[in-house]
Amino acid sequence: MTSLNQEYIDPVLVSLYGELNSWAPDNDFYMAMAGTTPKRILDVGAGMGIQACALAKAGHRVVAIEPSPQMLKQAQKSMGADLVQWHQTDAENLPSIKPVDLTICMGHAFQVFLDQSAVSTVLRAIQKTLKPGGEFIFESRNPLAKSWENWEKNTHVHQSQAFGEIECKTTVHSFENGLLTFANTYEFLRNGETKTSISTLRYFTHDQITQQLRKAGFSVKTIYGVWDQSPFAATSPEMIFVAVKE
Template sequence: MLFTDADAAALYDLLNPWDPEQWPSDGFYDALVMAAGSVLDVGCGTGAMLHLAREHGHPGHLVGLDPDRAALARARRRADIEWVEGTAAAARWDAAFELATMTSHAFQCLVTDAELRASLAAVHAALRRGGRFAFETRHPQARAWEEWNPARASDVVDAAGRSLRVWHETESVIGDVVTFTRTTAAADGTVLRVERTSLRFLDVAMLDAFLADAGFAIEARYGAWDGGPITGASREIITLARRR
């Protein structure tokens, strides 16, 4: 069974539907996007957030940035939004946006100090003075990686009618960097695709140090999507930072 990059992008949308009414995380970002006149979505993936914003009447400048060509091909099904292939660190906008976002824990894909600093500098430059940067990271205290194992596999039927099983499995935890695999298999167990990803789990202090060095001030900080504070049980670090 052939399983292409385009199939993987379509499967992502199937497993992660963007729905602000169902998911509080999506609702959090949707409210910010709809209130901003210009938005840069860094790590936009298949573009679902910006698609919905335009569908709901957003009249402003919407730009999605992502290095994944297959994901952008799905994003480009909507032509009234600007789609750019590239990484956060390579972004070259100058004071063009009121809001920048990184949803779905995309911020954690910035693994090295150099990548973090370059990406934050580029996002800072892309924002107008006073512009806001919204993103979330998994709180390391929740140790989310311990739940990434085949026992938590998802069974789905894709658009082509194929029965698939998808699971994540942690390979290593070295300092604050977790490396894991995502496996997609056919119903008979045949492995179709294995993707390896590393994520960085910054604590609040380290995160804020990087933001401050890049010229951001913390406007709001939450530990849950309902706006609650960070506690000893929080699974998220949700940040709204403002360009100084």
């Protein structure tokens, strides 16, 4: 089971996570990929539930899984949450559900699986949930783009309605053998309190992911490089995979 960092456990940081991760271009992308014809959709690692709820309100039948009880609690308070079937579990232990047309795994959640064995387990579990010809859509940051080199430049002060001004900064600790370890630090300026969450992400290459998908019984339909559906190129910031169950 994948371990959870403080941003997904600490109630204050979970609330702040929701403020800092509002609707964005990736959400629009996944809505477009789902289309307008009602589908059965599985959202793996649903987080605060904004995508799952939006898809459900658009007429899709959505099953959402999230390993963090704190995030799941917040997600279930969202508008449209009553339309979603929620499960507290991780991707390695998917619940038994009716086959779905589409499975999504967004927010770079794919990168929390840190080794080949974990990825293999997750991909095979997801493959089993899909109908024949069903699609699995997910993204992973392109390691060749080295986006983490700019993260430390993004220090900023966030104005929170609940917590006042908060200085948010990221410190990269190391990048070795495809594993990036970094810390997100939040200083609450009204009282000087500081909370830090340390995370590790796996940066798989394009070829590694493609091979893993094929071993798990998928064919790769499309790979996008940007949320506007531009095709993937070597320097694209994202690797957005549309894989099909064979």
